[in-house]
Amino acid sequence: MTLSFDAAMQAFAPTLPLAVGLSGGADSTALLLACARRWPGQVQAIHVHHGLQAAADGFEQHCVALCQSLGVPLLTERLDARHAPGQSPEDAARQARYKAFEAVTLVSQARVAIKSIAIAQHADDQVETLLLALSRGAGVAGLAAMPARWERAGVAWHRPLLQVAGEDVRNWLRLQGQVWMEDPTNTDERYTRNRIRAQLLPVLDAAFPAFRDTFARSAANAAQASELLEDLAVQDLAQVGVPPQITLLQSLSRSRQANVLRHWLRHTHHTTPAAAQLNELLDQVAACATRGHHIRIKVGRGFVVRVGPHLDWYNPQVLVP
Secondary structure (H helix, E strand, O other), rough: OOOOHHHHHOOOOOOEEEEEEEOHHHHHHHHHHHHHHHHHEEEEEEEEEOOOOOHHHHHHHHHHHHHHHHHEEEEEEEEEOOOOOOOOOOHHHHHHHHHHHHHHHHHOOOOOOOOEOOOOOOOOHHHHHHHHHOOOOOOHHHOOOOOOEEEEEEEEEEEEOOOOOHHHHHHHHOOOOOOOOOOOHHOOOOOOHHHHHHHHHHHHHHHHHHHHHHHHHHHHHHHHHHHHHHHHHHHHHHHOOOOOOOHHOOOHHHHHHHHHHHHHHHHOOOOOOOOHHHHHHHHHHHHHHOOOOOOEEOOOOOEEEEEOOOEEEEEOOOOOO
């Protein structure tokens, strides 16, 4: 159910001390302001200077001034968030931002033992994430979109505004008389997320006024299904072994083979197969009936290969001593 900004913040109960990710935009400015008022002396801000646009220095200056006015310590991390070939700029910036948060958190632990980090994604961001996942043909893990809470690097991470509409966040901020910075890239419709925001959300709002709530329920259902599949994958991997034994894999249904192989590759080798790669691998597992059957399939930066009775994965760019 969509909540007001005040109701969402009232329900937010992190373990203190708390760090708030602060970009200087409306959402993170509102989140920091509300947290600083509620837990004075227990909140600090983390600002990531991406170095991707000319406006970045202005964002940093705004964050410095805001934190000084609130009496909130500000930790700034500068980084190079340029994207790698084949990676979207948004994903590169997001991954770099989380790494920067973790790095700053580790440095600050010597002074203040940060227990929680809050970031300011809201209900509209959740809808955009779900629509992006649908456009890419994602499975239930992708359709689960963004969790409201998770553990990473020994710290509890929170998204307390996931049930608040973006415009409600801005309206609350206007009532406080607080200014914020506008990211000039937010109106650049070369980025898919911006096209969704500008073109699709107004249409959804007109056709399905409750779409934020219904989409959130779908994401929650997908998250539950993803958790069940993860539990099943753990059980099946214990049965087929690490590395997986081919004959034991063949005793599972094709769907369970796909589930356990994705789990094995992601957790053991930190790589994820594309749908076509996984289907080819499943076909080869099904056809593997003789000792001489050869398997070598590109997955990520490496290859899944047959080694005797097992499957294995290796990266040819990593030299084995």
